[in-house]
Amino acid sequence: MTAQVFSLPVFLVVFRESLETVIIVSVLLAFLKQTLDGPAANKKVYKKLKRQVWLGTGLGFFICLAVGAGVISTFYTAGKNTWDSGELLYEGAFALVASIIITVVGAALLRIGKMQEKWRVKIAAAIEGPVVSHVSFSGRIKHYLEKYAMFILPFITVLREGVEAIIFVAGVSFSAPATAVPLPVVVGLLAGALVGYLLYKGGSTAKLQLFLIASTCLLYLVAAGLMSRAVWSFEAHAWSKAIGAGDAEELGSGPGSYDITKSVWHVNCCNPKTNGGSGWGVFNAILGWTNSATYGSVISYNLYWLFVIVGFITMRYQEVHGHWPLMKSKADTKTDASSQRSEQDSEAPAAAFGKTVAAENAVEMRG
Template sequence: MRRARFIRTAVIAFLFLFMMHALPADAKQNVDVSPALGHLDHAIAALEKGRSADADFASFKVWWQRNKQAVSNSSLDVSIQLSQDISSASLSMLNDDPEEALQNMRALRQTLQDYQSGLYGGRQKNHSLSSYITELDNAKQSMDRKDWATATSQVRQLQQDWLSVEGDVVSQSQTIYTESEKNLVMMDAYLADPDTRAKAKPLVAEMITSLKPLAFANYGMWDAALIPIREGLEALLVIGALLTFARKANSRAAKLWIWSGTCLALFVCLAVGACVTFLLSVAAFGSNNSLINGCSGVIASLMLLYVGYWLHRHADIKRWNTFIQQKTSQAISRRRMISFAALAFIAVLREGMETVIFLIGMAGQMPAAHLISGIAIGFGILTVIGFLMLKLGVLLPLRPFFMISSFVVFYLCFKFMGSGIHSLQMAGVLPSTVSDLLPSVTSLSIFPSWYSIIPQAVCLLIFIVVVLKEHRQSLKKHAREA
């Protein structure tokens, strides 16, 4: 309990510093870019029809020279990005390359639309849920115009920017959060195939409709408390099963290894949170977070598959007693203790990263005192749940404990595999291909993609084989004893 209180206090202290630094300063007023967008729209329309866009682009550059300093004063980031986009468009026009010019013009227009939507502010690129909805609207307009190249680029940008707003969404509706994440991957997949592009339009419309009611919601203390509770429960199940097993084996060393892996993961999460808050922006960290979640999810799933198998095998009391007697004080080998520490580290890292980023995203949208109180309550409830799990786990008879633990671990293995591969698709590591033939159950991390369904099916098959094999051996054993 003393160690748990120390960890909780450290987490709250670090997050308090993050939130204080992350409170937004007053945003500078943006320059009206409507005239510039008008010039670019005419230039893009001319290029799409095979005509010269020189006059319209020249008009845009005149606007840029007049407003460059004002734009730079409101946001240095967007000024730098616009200068780069204009240089690329000018070079392609000079080289008389209409296709590349069209692509560069669309990129330039997207930067201006992002700036107009409020996605650039101060020294970082900041997103609010309302500005993210505007971004969705821009993608929908591109789809309505059948400008599929721009729509594809916008959807991929939406995937990267999702991290900036997902804390706002998950604190209010887990269902909308999971559905939105799924839709982002499916839109990318549909847009990649000319035959399915039209299917992306209802998905972006669905996201806009579902997110709008959440855009102007007021946050309270319990909204902040629910973040660590919701994100931490699955990691707590893993750590609780490992610690209870270590206590049943009377292995103090194993418990120290598990706690070491847990504490190291918490430290890494807090360090990443500090880095994002002080050095980067949440948006800039988007694809990296998806990559970390994806890799950690797949690795944790594979490790849980082995742990679940091992727990199920030792549900037999005689086998367990033989195991303890043969190993004496070294009931759990050093290699297995290290693997337990690694599993605890990965499980906490996966959930802790999202918790920290979610809470940073909520900073400035509610009073700091309410936010800190909510975090304290959330981690306090997690501590109580963890304490009860350990006490109940030790009190359970050996066979029910191992059976329940193995089923929980296999369930987490199945879920982590699906969500991990889904995150890798969000990060762009795996193709975002989907199939209408496949089911979609977001609560179980089942997504309509062969990339996630096949590994999950393999995990489920292994679980069934293990259960049937152990059941068959148990029947044979009882038959011999009879």
């Protein structure tokens, strides 16, 4: 009886997909509230950024619905899962972008926690400032990305998770009666939203720095999983191409569903992608679990953490010493700041951090 109106796999898929989104959205919202909604707040900027977050979420959700409608109508007209062939590719690309954005945003969040007051002003300036028109194209792109990060991050996340959810739900709804789909979708979304709300509540009332640390840790765990999943998805895509369309999906988590020459471990259970993934889907969303790890996914996961660790140690070094490791200290850079800059850009541990260096030099030049 319950099976007729409530498909557990559909619920788990929707819940699992919305979970990742709500973590990001609620962390962003909680962050904005804490940073900008205080007594010394800049209400205008707070509202603007909050709107960006919601706009990104909403637009992503809307596009998902549109895509979903398209996919489902294609199912019933062409009777073929047109998205399926490229699904892993989309998933991989979205996961990669999301991972990078989270990484960059996460670093910013943590740093902001240390200099809350200054950054309030800073962010206000950022949001209200005009886009500088004469700088290089890539410069403008970067600028847009920064200016609208609060929009882009939830947008990309919702889009990725949503498209994934639609494909899964559509796949499941072939085997389950159509009546069993709507209720679990709604319940799944509500459950996800509830988790998000609790996160937000907890986040926006806790001590800012602790909240930021905790939420950033969570974000980085997600991002590491995403990085790993991006590589995994690309590999899985290549594999499903190699063995013929749709075959890998048919094989479930059994032999042949993965390329044995690239496998590090494979357990015939705990597949986060089949049957709604059960608990493993949640495990996958937060920690990047997979039942079928490849060299690529394991190495990328570890490299990601290595990169993060080195990155943060470097940042801390800069904070303590006032200059980056392996670089001249301030006094020296003054002499040849403009020629130094390009080198620093390339040597810096990450583009994001490198940019800070460049900006810093700009400050110095002014001095």
